[in-house]
Amino acid sequence: MSHPDSAAPLDAVPRRPMNVRIRNHRGTTVIGGYEHALELSESAAFVWRQIDGVRTLREIGRLMAGEYDIGEESAAHDVAELAAELAAYDLLELG
Amino acid sequence: MSHRYTQVLAGLRTADLLPASHECVFVSGSVVRGWGNPTSDLDLHVISAEPWTGGESSHVALDPGTLRHEGAFVDGVRWDVEYWLGGQIEQLLEKVSWKSFEADHAVWKSLSPAEIGMLERLPYAVAVAGADRLHEVRERLRSSAHRSVFVSYALDMADSYTEDAAGQCATGDLHSAVLTARLAFEHAVDALLAGHGQFGSKWPKWRARRWQEANPAVMTFEEFWSLATMRTFDPADPRAWVEQVIAACQKIFMEVDV
Numbered sequence: 080m081s082h083p084d085s086a087a088p089l090d091a092v093p094r095r096p097m098n099v100r101i102r103n104h105r106g107t108t109v110i111g112g113y114e115h116a117l118e119l120s121e122s123a124a125f126v127w128r129q130i131d132g133v134r135t136l137r138e139i140g141r142l143m144a145g146e147y148d149i150g151e152e153s154a155a156h157d158v159a160e161l162a163a164e165l166a167a168y169d170l171l172e173l174g
Numbered sequence: 175m176s177h178r179y180t181q182v183l184a185g186l187r188t189a190d191l192l193p194a195s196h197e198c199v200f201v202s203g204s205v206v207r208g209w210g211n212p213t214s215d216l217d218l219h220v221i222s223a224e225p226w227t228g229g230e231s232s233h234v235a236l237d238p239g240t241l242r243h244e245g246a247f248v249d250g251v252r253w254d255v256e257y258w259l260g261g262q263i264e265q266l267l268e269k270v271s272w273k274s275f276e277a278d279h280a281v282w283k284s285l286s287p288a289e290i291g292m293l294e295r296l297p298y299a300v301a302v303a304g305a306d307r308l309h310e311v312r313e314r315l316r317s318s319a320h321r322s323v324f325v326s327y328a329l330d331m332a333d334s335y336t337e338d339a340a341g342q343c344a345t346g347d348l349h350s351a352v353l354t355a356r357l358a359f360e361h362a363v364d365a366l367l368a369g370h371g372q373f374g375s376k377w378p379k380w381r382a383r384r385w386q387e388a389n390p391a392v393m394t395f396e397e398f399w400s401l402a403t404m405r406t407f408d409p410a411d412p413r414a415w416v417e418q419v420i421a422a423c424q425k426i427f428m429e430v431d432v
Contacts, residue, residue, distance in 0.1 A: 097340035097420045100333045101427035108428075113337070128428055132421065 086159035089137040091173040093130050093162050099170055115168040122147060126158055130171075136162055182218065182302045186255070189246045196222040197260050198304030198311075202295035209383050216248075218255045219292070219299070221307065226257035235286045236262045258292070266292060267314050275319035275326075279432070282327035287376065290327075293320060294373035324373055325432050328365035332358050332427070336420055348412040355419040359401055362423040366390050369430045392429040393422070 087093075100111040108124040109116055119127060125146055129139045140155030147154070165171035179201050186192035186199070203217035204210050220226070229244035242257040266289055268274065274281050285293070296315055301308040335358035342351035363385070364375045370388035374380055385398055400406060401422055407415045 095421070095424050097343065097417065098337045099424065100336075101424060102329070102432055103428070103430060104432040 085163040085167075086156065087136055087162040087166065087173050089140070089155055089159055090135050091162070092132065092135050093139070093165075094132045094172045094174060095127075095130055096169065096172055110165075110170055112169045115170065117165070117168060117170060122157075123161055126161055179300060179302045182216075185246075185248045185253070186218070186220075189248065189253075191220075191244050191246060191253075191255050193220060193222045193224060193226060193257075195224070196220055196303060198301060198307040200299040200301045200304075200308050202299040204377075204380065206300050207298055207380075207383070209380060215252045215254050217295070218253055219258060219295075220255060221258045221260055221263055221304070223260050225259060229255075229257075232288055233286060234262065234288050235284055236265045236289070238262070241288055256288075256292075263292075263311060267311070267318065270315070270318045270320045270323045272319045275322055279322075279326050280330060281319075282323050282330070285323075285327075291376050294324070294376060297371065297373060321368060321371065322432050324368040324375065325365050325430060328361045328368055328375060329427065329430065329432070332361035332365060332423060335361060336423055339416055339420060343413060343416055348416070351416045352407070352412050355416045356404075358423050359419050362426045363398065363402075365430050366392065366426050390429075392426055397422075 098113060102109045108119045126139055126143060129142050136158050137155050140158040141151055143158055144151040144154035162171055166173050198221040200219050205214050205216055226242040229242045231240040231242055233239060234241050244255040246253045269284055296312060299308060335354050339351045339354040339358055342354055363381060367384045367388050370390055372384040372388040374384050385395055401419055
């Protein structure tokens, strides 16, 4: 389901679509739109929580790097990949 | 038994509203929670083995499928008395068991309004007779999927309204979207509060009280109150308010565990 070659631009500002559903149950987080649903890993759920319609992907990557003690460049790349994947499933809007 | 309710049994007997035998009699509602006011009713529930035959009836999705209700005025206070059979309580507990919930997370669809009311009131009830029976029911409720059932119920409702609000915004029907977003927010808050054990979806008038009891970390009371009272709503830009409310709903969804 991942698209390793596709990544969203780091200066894009992600927004959650209005109609997205979110469920936390027994340690798992699932998000669903009108057509698709995905289970988020722990780190993806962390990224999802940081989306506020203001932060860029680069800024979220910085937060992720701090949370998981990894390099900022690597974290930003992971965030951009995740964003592209979620956007492909209509679970994220990129502005 | 609370000293506040020592006269309840005698009052029921005097009004001929107490069955000859009963498993439990308890008081619930706003008065018990300390939120009562001079116009508050006293909500009483009688659980017995034999059916009560007087009063009015309402439907429940149980066997038998009716509840009986009586009303009385005692010392200027209206008493609403609801009569349940012990077997109906057992069926209700089975409906919110983990087995039922794991088989269908939307088990709430099988609950009638009266059943939802009973399940939401039991955690705060005060026994005036049969305290052991009430304690036993509450212990079984505590180890059941009771909380998850009500969280799922509120989340499902909130999802439905959120999706509707998005659709209404997409077609430019912003008046409808505003009203729908309000409903989505109310259910999202109910989900959050149910997650904190503050049940009461049937009584939205106490939502602010329940918020203050739960004191959830996801947003402050002032933030909740600002949205609930539409303080930031601009008639010239209703879409902005809808988007703000739905974003708040999603923030809540992220912090609620089913």
